[in-house]
Amino acid sequence: MSTTTVSTTTTPYVPHKGALRLVGGSSSKEGRLxxxxxxQWGTVCQNKWGKRDARIACRQLGLPSRHAIAYRGNRAPKSPFGPGTGTIWLDQLRCRGTERKLISCHGDTDGRNNCNHSQDVGLRCH
Known part of the structure; x- marks a missing residue:
């Protein structure tokens, strides 16, 4: 009797450029964005962050977006999801509402910002 050894390799998942995730929430529909x-993963600054931006993020995540809540870091409504780490990638976003991805919105999308992690945005999709 002979045996055959089969080896497999698993390629780790690498997110695509502009992928989003929610961190620190109590469900998959909320968290720090x-x-x-x-x-690398990084955060979004609260400057100019609002309901329109939140709706686009929820849609991109494949979540309900009609009543999205945009939490603004340390400004009302304050984010209950805490600060992130690493690079703050997005700042001064001004979405029109028709974009398919958050990184398609006008603003600083290359890490240029005047923010700190106490200003990281949060999101609740519903």
């Missing part, structure tokens, strides 16, 4: 750029 993080974006994947230049090979």
């Amino acid at each position: 993080e974006v994947f750029l230049h090979g």
Whole structure:
């Protein structure tokens, strides 16, 4: 009797540029918003962050977006999801409401910002 050894390799999942995730929430529909750029996850600053931006993020995540809540870091409504770490990738976003991805919105989408992690945005999709 002979045996055959089969080896398999698993390629790790690498998110695509501009992928979003929610971190620190009590469900998959809420949390601190993080974006994947230049090979690493980072955060979004509260400057100009609002309901329109939150709706686009929820839609991009495949979640309900009609009544999205945009939490603004340390400004009302304050984010209950805590600060992130790493690079703050997005700042001064001004979405029109028709974009398919958050990184398509006008603003600083390359890590330029005047923020700190107490200003990281949060999101609740419903």
